[in-house]
Amino acid sequence: MKLSDFNYHLPKEQIAQRPLEERDQSKLMVLNRAKRTIEHRRFFELPSLLDKNSVLVFNESRVIPARLKFKVGNGNAEILLTKPISPLPALSHDRVKRGTEGGSTTWECLVKPGEKFQPKREFQVDPELKFYVEDVLPNGLRIIHFKCENLKTYLRKYGHAPTPPYIKETLEDPERYQTVYAKTEGSSAAPTAGLHFTKRVFDGLKARGIQTEFVTLHVGLGTFQPVKTEEIEAHQIHSEWFSLPEGVADRLNAAKKSGKKIVAVGTTTVRVLETCAIPPESAIGESRLRAQSGETNIYIYPGYQWKFVDQMITNFHVPKSTLLMLVSSFAGLDFIMEAYETAKKSGYRFFSFGDVMWIQ
Secondary structure, X not given: OEHHHHOOOOOHHHEOOOOOOOHHHOEEEEEEOOOOEEEEEEHHHHHHHOOOOEEEEEEOEEEXXXXXXXXXXXXXXXXXXXXXXXXXXXXXXHHHHOOOOOOOOEEEEEEOOOOOOOOOEEEEEEOOEEXXXXXXXXXXXXXXXXXXXXXXXXXXXXOEOOOOOOOOOOOOOHHHHOOOOOOEEEEOOOOHHHHHOOHXXXXXXXXXXXXXXXXXXXXXXXXXXXOOOOEHHHOOOOXXXXXXXXXXXXXXXXXXXXXXXXXXXXXXXXXXXXHXXXXXXXXXXXXXXXXXXXXXXXOOXXXXXXXXXXXXXXXXXXOOOHHHHHHHHHHOHHHHHHHHHHHHHXXXXXXXXXXXXXXX
């Protein structure tokens, strides 16, 4: 397929620049794939709309203040930490409280366009931080070793929320770029489908007895790097670290076997579940999950054979993005493009802080 197949025009005024004051007041577009219908609701209604035999699966990764801004000579420079090289990030808030934060100091980083940062050179950011460029990779990437007493503490003190470039306004409260259930630190961008959930929505899910489960995928370049090849099959997706715990896999397998609908909250959750799914022919007639953790570079676009996910909650995505390709694979390109045009005409807000769709 062609990259141009996934293009659409969006007026700039429909790109949400800030989250709604009340997260769950966002518009909810309900897409029914079988009936090919589009319905307009509000997100706080979700618990009452879901079938009781649904299981919602969330990505509980927490965004780190991964953007560093500093001076180099007379100019401004910027580095975005996208993925630790070693060790892999499995740091929870509980461990931070116990004083074992540490973490990797060698990272794959994306540098601001125009920045050189040649390899085998050391740069001084301020009295507390130096960095050494170990290698130069394609597409503006660098392998950088940070020299600091504690990098995580430094980032919390001086780092900035890594909001996407299409958001021009400064985010006053970085917690607005976190899900209310965010736990394990490691993402360079938020799993934005989860931003709509509030305590009220979770209370509604609990009241109806709807099962909830949590996995982890640390959002990095694999999620948000643009596609630069016209033939989409030629695109190489970056890997991202994920974890599907054994207990979660067991409960989801049991739910699937009993006929419950697996609802993935966000494309990152989709990528975890589909990475860990065993094809039906290998699972004696059942699609099952295998608990595991590691790196995934799963790339889902039209033609992909879905294995485990039944429904999906997802934001409206950037034109020509792998995320738009993923949802087009799930619902059909024509239906998704119809839904996007409907959203534009109906005043929906797009992208990270925008409104949301539920694909049944």
